Every structure is written in C-alpha cells, then in structure tokens.
Amino acid sequence: AxxxxxxxxxxxxxxxxxxxxxxxxxxxxxxxxxxxxxxxxxxxxxxxxxxxxxxxYYQTVDSPQNASFVEAYKAKYGANKPTSDPMEAAYTSVYLWKNTVEKAESFEVDDVIEAADGVTFDAPEGTVTIDGDNHHITKxxxxxxxxxxxxxxxxxxxxxxxxxxxxxxxxxxxxxxxxx
The missing domain is CATH 3.40.50.2300 (Response regulator)
Known part of the structure; x- marks a missing residue:
C-alpha cells in the first residue's frame, strides 16, 4: 500500500x-x-x-445529526455540493465553543479555558468531548x-x-x- x-x-x-x-x-x-x-x-x-x-467524518456517516447537517448544507449550497471532514470540523468547533461559553457563563478566555473540560457536542461525526488537559477533542x-x-x-x-x-x-x- x-x-x-x-x-x-x-x-x-x-x-x-x-x-x-x-x-x-x-x-x-x-x-x-x-x-x-x-x-x-x-x-x-x-x-x-x-x-x-x-x-x-464522511458525508455518508449514518446518524440523525449528520442527516440534518447534510440536508441543511445542500439546501444552502446546492444538492451537488458534498460535505467533508474539514467542513464538519469547522461546524463542530463553533458548537463546541458555544457550549463551552455557555458552561463558563462568560466570554473571558480564562473562564472559557477553565470550563472546557468535558464539554460535548453531538456532532455529525458522532459525539465529541473536549479534554481539558490538552484542549483537543475525542474523535x-x-x-x-x-x-x-x-x-x-x-x-x-x-x-x-x-x-x-x-x-x-x-x-x-x-x-x-x-x-x-
């Protein structure tokens, strides 16, 4: 290979x-x-x-969250436009940030960092969770x-x-x- x-x-x-x-x-x-x-x-x-x-992530991932994501994307950008891993990652990142800000009840960087551990999002690819120690996510x-x-x-x-x-x-x- x-x-x-x-x-x-x-x-x-x-x-x-x-x-x-x-x-x-x-x-x-x-x-x-x-x-x-x-x-x-x-x-x-x-x-x-x-x-x-x-x-x-692939457009063909079989989940209700992905079906909604793909449907909304194609409605906005065209039926022939595929979704992709980089697109889904950007989408997921925005929602992780939103969920973290809501948990922190603040937009202050230090507050958001402190609140990040364990924040999840049911993304099109599946549930992802922020690791507070290294600020990366489970995938x-x-x-x-x-x-x-x-x-x-x-x-x-x-x-x-x-x-x-x-x-x-x-x-x-x-x-x-x-x-x-």
Whole structure:
C-alpha cells in the first residue's frame, strides 16, 4: 500500500501518474489522509475509485445529526455540493465553543479555558468531548473507501471516540521524542 500525505492539486498529478503506471486500488491501494469528498471531484472519481482515506467524518456517516447537517448544507449550497471532514470540523468547533461559553457563563478566555473540560457536542461525526488537559477533542477514527459516485463510505471505524494524545504521552516508543 501507499500512504499518501500529499495535499491539494498534487493529488491530481499523483493519481494521474499512478493510473498511467498501470496501478489500481486492488493491486496497490493508496491510503490518503487529505482527500475528502471535495477533492474526489477534482481528481475524478474514476481515477480513485476503490482507494482509501483516513478521516473522522464522511458525508455518508449514518446518524440523525449528520442527516440534518447534510440536508441543511445542500439546501444552502446546492444538492451537488458534498460535505467533508474539514467542513464538519469547522461546524463542530463553533458548537463546541458555544457550549463551552455557555458552561463558563462568560466570554473571558480564562473562564472559557477553565470550563472546557468535558464539554460535548453531538456532532455529525458522532459525539465529541473536549479534554481539558490538552484542549483537543475525542474523535472516532474512520477508514473510508472512495466509490464511483464520488462519496466516501466507512469500511472501518474505531469502537468509539478515541481520547486525544497530541503529545504522544501514552506511547512508549515516543518517550524520547520531545527532548526531555
């Protein structure tokens, strides 16, 4: 497999040359970490059908919150405009901020920071929760497959939201990476 960390238009050239070299998803799958539904259209679904992605959200996530999110988004921006992980993350962030401000009963930064721990939001991707120690959120990990309709469908997901570990503190192999 190829682990793809390319961003933006570089993916168009990469997958064009990948296909020109006679490679395909069945024989040499590519797992991309920056291709969402929006990029599929630019690359061409026919050029990446069957390839895999790693994100926390896909338009096809099956939840009532996501159904409402997708419906409202398409009503405003057009039926042919897909949602994506970056869009959902921005949407979720605004509601997490709102919920944190309401818990703090204040707009003061220090008050909001102090109130952040444990704040949740039932996001389109699933319930997310702020970790007060590191200010990151729990998220469900997903692997998706790009299909011919240009959408990405979950083929694997974690059993639930994963606790954030932005400093790799829970990994023995990372113990000397910070220089401490």
């Amino acid at each position: 190829v682990f793809n960390t390319l961003n933006g238009d570089s993916n168009v050239a990469f997958f064009r040359e990948y296909t020109n070299a006679g490679l395909n998803a069945k024989d040499m799958p590519v797992v991309s970490v920056s291709i969402a539904e929006e990029e599929v259209g630019g690359i061409g679904a026919q050029n990446i059908e069957g390839q895999l992605t790693a994100w926390n 469900t990990a997903r692997i998706g497959e790009i299909r011919g309709d240009g959408l990405i469908y979950t083929v694997w997901e974690s059993d639930g939201a994963i606790e954030p570990d932005p400093y790799l503190e829970s990994y023995d192999w990372a113990s000397g990476l910070s220089g401490n």
